Amino acid sequence: MMPFIETAMQVFAYLIIGYMAIVIISYSIMFVLSFQTLRKERSLDRREMDSRFVDAFYSKPVTILVPAYNEESGVVATIHSLLNLDYPQTELIIIDDGSKDGTAAAVIKQFDMTVSEKSGNPTLSTKPILGIYRSNVHPNLWLIKKENGGKGDALNVGINYARYSYFCTIDGDSILDGNSLLRVMKPVIASDGKVIAAGGNVRIVNGLDVEYGTVSEMKLSGRPFVVMQIVEYLRAFLMGRIALSKYNLVLIISGAFSVFSKKHVIQAGGYNVTTIGEDMEMVVKLQRMLKENKLDGRIEFVADPVCWTEAPQTLSVLRKQRRRWHQGLLESLWAHRKMTFNPKYGAVGMISVPYFWIVECLGPLIELAGYMYIIAAFFVGGIYYEYSVFLILLFVLYGTVFSMGAVLLESWSLGTYPKISALFRMMLLTLTEVIWYRPLTLIWRVEGLFRSMLRISSWGEMERVGATDSKGAVK
Amino acid sequence: MMQLPIEWLLVIVVGLLIALLVMTVYMMIGRARENRRQVVTTAYLERNQEDWYDYLCVDGIPREELIPKNTAELKALEELFRSLVHNIKSEEIDKRISAFANRCLGNFYRDALRKGNWGERVNALSRIRDFGIDSLAKECREMLARKTVSKEEFFLLLLIDMKFNPETFSERHIGNLDKLSSKDTKELLFSMSDLLFDQIVETIDHLPARTQYAVVDVIGMKLNASRSDKLEQLFSSSDNELRIRILRAFNLLERLPADEVLIAAIESDRWQERLQAARLFHLLPAHSAVEYSKILADDEHYLIREEIRRYLAQPAFEVQVDNEAVSSLRE
Known part of the structure; x- marks a missing residue:
């Protein structure tokens, strides 16, 4: 082989190995930090805490915002679950963002709604509102119909009409456990408002028994494809976010389930209506605002409140979702690139933003290059076998070992899936992750990266199956 | 060229995978044990259902069979007591739970308090308070004196100390209330006996602002109008936050403050004060309410409008005052 190509192959191999070493060290630190937090809280009887926070005198009222676009199949179950929350004072606003299906009609019919007036304070500019409805059965349930403007715009409408100082965002296809809102609000209440945003744990609902918006039986989905997504969520939420939250370094709390201080969100200018990942962009914007205005605020992730969401069931839908997520990530980081390695933004600028750039954003590109290197090295042979074996081992360490660790951590601390067989199946599947699931998601994320650079912007609609039918019964 | 430590990495990866597989097996065994414990727990409760009923609701004589013999039975007992304490209000039952818990659970919770695990210590403190295990009062006071307790432990220890030593609680801990979150301060104040709370209300002028806010909130929460004079007296404060909370307390008490207080609130620069004042209008005679409503009907803040x-849209209101005045205001 030509000396130039040899040198290039070697440099490239060391580059990938160096990158993998950084990622593995970062993940190991996060794993240890998450383990410490979960060990501390593992034996805690959370019911005691719940009972102390459930009293209306001590809690803070919350407006729940549900932006819905073509969510006809799942929105009714979501509303049922939200009406069943163990929380003393809530107002529930469904924002129909110009759906083309029967989302609004389903809600109006199911909850006996009529045209009504609602006072608001339109601080954030939004697309025009087409109508406001109120339920005759549940007076705290509202529906706002508006022209299509995207999720961020729908949330801004909700903020304008929210009655309370805190609002909670829930996706139109998600279901909350009864005590989830109480638990996600706990750090906000306990900190006397210093926590300005908090996000809960998001889990996958596919395969579970759901009745009238409540998960009635914990079962693991029969589809390996869905199980791998469950493992992926566990890894992302239990490992990454717990550790980052410990030091106020959180840059993402899922838009599927999070609470915010309305005052701070308005101060930050509301949701960005042009970005794809409006949830991440909002959190980065809040962190930036806190540092720039020298405010003493925190953004936290809370592990035990759970929001159940529907995961893609086909490869094409998953591809669109991952592509979109990665585009959102890059757009948010790019919009706030000023924060990168900027000591003015403290640990967020020096640790968190660089971590998201290097590991989360550019990582897939390097990792995918690593996979291609392995394949190429086997063809080239010679010394490159050694590099490729080394890389394979790093991939196993990075992919399989951490995924298995996350599954065990969840099972040990929270134990969502009580059956032994479920744990066994998850562990078995994680062993196969590096050979099929990981490369696939890497390709899609890299695709998202390029689409973002080429400024190709589309939401990529996900065809919903709906956890329940329109009456909320099990499908 | 650098030599790659493949063997080392291989050993690490294989070692970690084996460790994870061993942990998986350990977890599976743990799950199976937990299932067995559930069976023992259910069996204990079913077996002793009648004896527990007799002890708690009839004669108060504890039978020997009721004494738990292992951790699973102890957990069953804990669940039983917990659900009774949280769902049934009976002094007699509370006394019997306390007597039995002091006798059979004291040592268990004493050990739990010494454990390194935060969650177990917090659980133990909650149970000591709920079940009234006063035999551990000394241990709890010693723990309270330590500087290393967490916020949650500190709060529970204060609740326990208040329950077991109410006479001297105020003088020992009045300065400590500021260390609690406002939610915890309110919960603590709300749990106080009226006698103890009145002692705190009397000293309100000397308390830090945050504690003052909590005391005012709790005056409203306790729904006892006898303290409204104190609220009126406090309204002369220049602290806007305190004034807003005082008005909110009047709202909770469903009681009108003195005229000068109400007028000062209506004319306040703070919209929150004006809003709280507007919420008191339904307690006024209809004609006065209309007069005051005229002042606030065109207020700059949308919540007040x-x-x-x-308020004006209430049908009962129309009967009491002449329609013309109301109509013009509605417009």
């Missing part, structure tokens, strides 16, 4: 509009 909304409050006035909602």
Whole structure:
């Protein structure tokens, strides 16, 4: 082989190995930090805490915002679950963002709604509102119909009409456990408002028994494809976010389930209506605002409140979702690139933003290059076998070992899936992750990266199956 | 060229995978044990259902069979007591739970308090308070004196100390209330006996602002109008936050403050004070309410305008005052 190509192959191999070493060290630190937090809280009887926070005198009222676009199949179950929350004072606003299906009609019919007036304070500019409805059965349930403007715009409408100082965002296809809102609000209440945003744990609902918006039986989905997504969520939420939250370094709390201080969100200018990942962009914007205005605020992730969401069931839908997520990530980081390695933004600028750039954003590109290197090295042979074996081992360490660790951590601390067989199946599947699931998601994320650079912007609609039918019964 | 430590990495990866597989097996065994424990727990409760009923609700004589013999039975007992304490209000049952818990659970919770695990210590403190295990009062006071307790432990220890030593609680801990979150301060104040709470109310002028706010909130929460004079007296404060909370307390008490207080609130620069004042209008005679509503009907803040509009929209209101005045205001 030509000396130039040899040198290039070697440099490239060391580059990938160096990158993998950084990622593995970062993940190991996060794993240890998450383990410490979960060990501390593992034996805690959370019911005691719940009972102390459930009293209306001590809690803070919350407006729940549900932006819905073509969510006809799942929105009714979501509303049922939200009406069943163990929380003393809530107002529930469904924002129909110009759906083309029967989302609004389903809600109006199911909850006996009529045209009504609602006072608001339109601080954030939004697309025009087409109508406001109120339920005759549940007076705290509202529906706002508006022209299509995207999720961020729908949330801004909700903020304008929210009655309370805190609002909670829930996706139109998600279901909350009864005590989830109480638990996600706990750090906000306990900190006397210093926590300005908090996000809960998001889990996958596919395969579970759901009745009238409540998960009635914990079962693991029969589809390996869905199980791998469950493992992926566990890894992302239990490992990454717990550790980052410990030091106020959180840059993402899922838009599927999070609470915010309305005052701070308005101060930050509301949701960005042009970005794809409006949830991440909002959190980065809040962190930036806190540092720039020298405010003493925190953004936290809370592990035990759970929001159940529907995961893609086909490869094409998953591809669109991952592509979109990665585009959102890059757009948010790019919009706030000023924060990168900027000591003015403290640990967020020096640790968190660089971590998201290097590991989360550019990582897939390097990792995918690593996979291609392995394949190429086997063809080239010679010394490159050694590099490729080394890389394979790093991939196993990075992919399989951490995924298995996350599954065990969840099972040990929270134990969502009580059956032994479920744990066994998850562990078995994680062993196969590096050979099929990981490369696939890497390709899609890299695709998202390029689409973002080429400024190709589309939401990529996900065809919903709906956890329940329109009456909320099990499908 | 650098030599790659493949063997080392291989050993690490294989070692970690084996460790994870061993942990998986350990977890599976743990799950199976937990299932067995559930069976023992259910069996204990079913077996002793009648004896527990007799002890708690009839004669108060504890039978020997009721004494738990292992951790699973102890957990069953804990669940039983917990659900009774949280769902049934009976002094007699509470006394019997306390007597039995002091006898059979004291040592268990004493050990739990010494454990390194935070969650177990917090659980133990909650149970000591709920079940009234006063035999551990000394241990709890010693723990309270330590500087290393967490916020949650500190709060529970204060609740326990208040329950077991109410006479001297105020003088020992009045300065400590500021260390609690406002939610915890309110919960603590709300749990106090009226006698103890009145002692705190009397000293309100000397308390830090945050504690003052909590005391005022709790005056409203306790729904005892006898302290409204104190609220009126405090309204002369220049602290806007305190004034807003005082008005909110009047709202909770469903009681009108003195005229000068109400007028000062209506004319306040702070919209929150004006809003709280507007919420008191339904307690006024209808004609006075209309007069005051005229002042706030065109207020700059939408919530106040909304409050006035909602108040005037009540059908009962129309009967009491002449329609013309109301109609013009509604417009």
